[in-house]
Amino acid sequence: MKTTGSIGRRLTLLLAGVAALLSLLSWGMVTTLARQAAERTQDNVLAASATTIAETLRSEQGEVRLELPYSAFAMLDAISQDRVFYRIAAGDALLTGYDDLPVPTAVPAPGQVVFDTGVYSGEAVRMATVSRPVVAGSQPVQVTVTVAQTRHGVGTISAELSRVAAILSVAFFAVAVGLSAVAARTSLRPLNEIAAAVSRRGPSDLRPLRRDAPEELAPLMTSLNRLMERLGQSIRRSEDFIAEAAHRVRTPLAVVRTQAEIALRSVGDEAEKTRLRRIIRAVDESSRSAGQLLDHATVAWRADDLARAPVDLAELAAQTAGALEATAAMKDIRLHLDTAPARVAGDAVLLENALRNVLDNAIKYSPEDTAVRLSVRTADGEARIAVSDEGPGLGTGPAEALTERFRRGDNTEGIVGSGLGLTIARDVLTAHGGRLEFAPAPKGRGTCVSLVLPSL
C-alpha cells in the first residue's frame, strides 16, 4: 500500500492557508483604515483651523481685517509635529501668509470646505480651504482661507498602527496554525480510534464493531461490519464443510477397520495377519488425520468464544495418558506420569485435544520399547505440562515452523500424519494466553514439548 499524504497535515495546511489569508486581509484592512482615519482626523483639524480663521474676518474702514486666532494653529499641533502653512487672500490679492502656497482647485461655496493635496516646500501637504464673502467698501469680496499641513504625522500614525496590526496578524496566524493542528487531530481521532479498535482484535475475532462513530464514519463502519460478517460466514461455511467431509470419511473407514479386524481374527497365516495389522494401522492413522481436520475446525470456532472453567492439568494429563495407553502399548512404549496439581482457567475439551496431539506425536515418532514422560508443574505463575520422549528429535529446521498448518518434519519416514497436530496445540494454547515450547529432551536423546499456560 502506498500512502498518499496525511489528511491531518493537509487539513492543517488548508486551515493555516485560510488563516494566513485572513491575517493578510485584516492587516491590509487595518492599515488602510488607520491611514484613512489619520487622514480624516487631519482633514477635520485643518477644516476647523481654517473655519476658525475665517470667523475672524471682518471689514473695517473699507478694508478686510482678520486676526489669526492662537487656537487655529495650536490645534494643528495637537496630533502631530507637522509644518504648517497658510494663505489668506481677498480675491486674488494676498492678505497674509505664504504667497506661493498652491491655490485650491475649486473655490468652496460658503460653509463648505475644499480639501487638496499638493507639494509645498519640498513636502507633500494637505490643504483645507474655506471662503467667505466680506463686504469691504462697496462690493463684497470673496476671501479664501487656506491652511496647509505636511503629512508626516499621518504617515507616522498609520505606520505605527500598521506595525501593531502586523504584529497582531502574525500572532493571530500563529495561534490559528496551532488551533488548526489541534482541530485536525481532534477531527481525525474517531478514525484513529476505530483503526486502533480493529487492530487490537485477535486474528479470528470477526464480531461486528459496536462503537459510536461520527456521521461521516458510519458508512465505513457499516461496510467494515458487513465485510466481517461475510468473512465470518464464509469461514464458518468452510469449517462446516471440513467437519462434514471428515465425518463422511471416517464412517466408511470405521467400516473398513471393523471388517479388517474380523478378518484378522479369522486368518491363521502370520504373513496375512501382519498385512491386516498394517491395514488396520493405516486406517487408524487416516481416521486420526480426518479427526484432526475436524479438531482444527473445532478449535477455530471454540477459541472465538472461549470457555473459562477451572481445569486441573494433572487430572487432564492422567486422563489423556489413559486414553493413549493402548496406542502406546502397541509399540511397547511406557508412559510415565509425574504430576502435581496445577489449575488453569480454560476449555477442558480444547486443552485435552492439544495435549493429546502432543502426546500422540511423542508416541508416534518414538521407536519401540522406549519411555515417554509426562510431567505437570507450576512455577512463576505458569503451569506447564512437559512431554518428553526418546525419539529422533525435531530435526534441523526451526521448531516453530512445525506448528504451521500441514507442515511436517523431515524425519517422518513413512509415518502417516496430517501436519495439523502441533497447529492445533499451538492454536489452543494461544487462545488461552499460553504458548508451546520445544526443547531437546533432558537425557540428550529425544524431544521435549511443553504446553505453558498462565496458572490460576
Add this chain to the structure above:
Amino acid sequence: MRLACLAVALSLFAALAAAFEIEDHRFYPGTGPQVLKIISTADLEVFEPYLLAFQAQRPELSIDYTVASSAALYGAIRNGAPFDLALSSAMDLQFRLANDGFALPHASDRTDALPDWARWRDLIFAFTAEPAVVVLSADRFAGLDVPATRQELISLLRAYPDRFQGAVGTYDIRDSGLGYLFATQEARSTDAFWRLSEVMGRLAPRLYCCSGQMIDDVAAGRLALAYNVLGSYAVERMARASGGRVKIVQMQDFSNVILRTALVPRQAENTGAAGAMIDKLADLGLRDGPGTWPLPPLRPSADDAGGGFGPIRLGPALMVFLDPLNRRDFLGEWENAMVQR
C-alpha cells in the same frame, strides 16, 4: 593653512557684516582646519564657557562665534548666511525657520533623550529654560512691599506715581523679538497684561532693546524696576554682586518661561560639528543642578522658586503672532497703551 583659513573666515565675516548687524564676534582657533560657525543671540560673556567646554572636547575644531539680535539672526539664516548652527532665545523665529524649511534634521541618542516639549521633530532642540523676571532696585523700593503678582505691581504703580515716573523699564517690543514674544504670550495668558501696560504707559516708561542695558540702569538706580527681563544666572550673579541693591522677583500669578533653542541651518557645511555641539548643549540642558554654567538647565531643580509654569510651547501656534497682520494689530494696541501718553 591656519592663516589661509583665518583669512577666509575674516573675509566671510566682512561680507556678512555688510549683510546684517553684528553685535559681537570672536574666533577660537583650533588645531585643525575645520571651522564651526555659530550665530547666536547669547552674549560672549554668557556663552564663552560653553564654547570652551566644547572646544576642550574637540580641540581640532575652530569656532567662529557671531552674536546678533534674534531678528538679525532670523534674517541672516533666511538669506542663506553661511552658518553651521543657529542658537536663539526667540522661539517663535526659530520655529518659523524650521517650519519654513530652513533647518536640517539632526538626530542622536542625546537629542532623543530630550523631553517632547524640548524639541520639535528633529529640527529644533531646546537646551535652556529661562523665566521672565522683574528686576528691581532695592533703594527705589525702600519702604515698599516687594510685589509678588501683577495685581500688586499695578496697585503699587498706581499708589506711587511720583516715585515711578520715568523709572519703569521694559523691552521695546517693536525692536526686541524676545520682548515681543514675552508680551504676546503674556497678553494671551493673563488679563493683567493690558492693565499693567496702561499703568506703565502713564508713567513714561523707558523702552530698551536689550536686557543688559536695563539691568545696568536698575543697578545704577536710574530705574526702579525693569519688567520682563530674561532671568538667567548671569542676571542673578549681577544681582548678588550689586550687594543687595538689585533684586530679582518672579511673578507668582504667571510667568513666561522661554526655551533657548538650537537648529542647523539649511546652508550649514559642517553639519557634523554642529550636531556634536547640539548634543553637547542637549546634555547640558538635561543636567540636574545649575552647576557653574551661566544658563539654567531645561528642568528647574526642586528647590528653585521659578518652577510652576511650563515653558512656552514649541509649535505652529508660535507663528500666529509673527503674522504681519497680527503683529500690526498687536503693536498698535501696545503703542496705544505704552507710548502715546
